[in-house]
Amino acid sequence: MIVPRAFYARPTLEVAPDLIGRVLVHDARGGTAAGVIVEVEAYIGESDPACHAAPGPTKRNAPLYGPPGIAYVYLNYGMHNLVNAVTEPEGFPAAVLIRALEPIAGEDIMRRRRARGTKRRRDAFTTAELCRGPGNLTRALGITLRDNCRDLCDGPLRIEDWGLPRRDVAWSRRIGINVGVETEWRVSAVGSDAVSGPRVRAGSP
């Protein structure tokens, strides 16, 4: 079933961990691809210096102020599309950045998309690395700027609940930013080999 809008219309720090274990699906040219969300980060309000809403409303960050349950997709470093799920009641700018997935459908399509334009062969990718990292997962799913403002509750780009088992989650600092580094607003599924960056250890060595 599709995750309903009410799910997103909540405090972002409640939405973020609840997204772990849900499934991001994209029907696109080339076919459908989907992955289990295993790593996210919360960006919350104009007072969060790392949130794109920090400068106040602008043309780019307008989706953050829009209704919950829509996608905020933007271009980062001139080459990577990053996808967020907009949260909180409309008018309060916040979102959850999706940082990593475990491929669950359309893995062959993901391989084709990931290998395109690189020197690596399709079969040189491990399954775990196909959607590891926010730029990599949008590439694997074929998510582009045209998906900005798409409704995640209805349409080709969706988040679904497949009734998968609950995952243990761990909170840690957000990655790849220079401000707002103290808050532990990154959530990852413990033990997942698809999680990017510093991984949280599941047990003792």
Place this chain on the structure above:
DNA sequence: CGTTCGATGCACT
């Protein structure tokens, strides 16, 4: 393994 460095586009000041 590790680290460095270039690519690349655009919103924002």
Place this chain on the structure above:
DNA sequence: GTGCATCGAACGT
């Protein structure tokens, strides 16, 4: 003109 919510290729160890 500056600075990114990044990635992978190249090179050093």
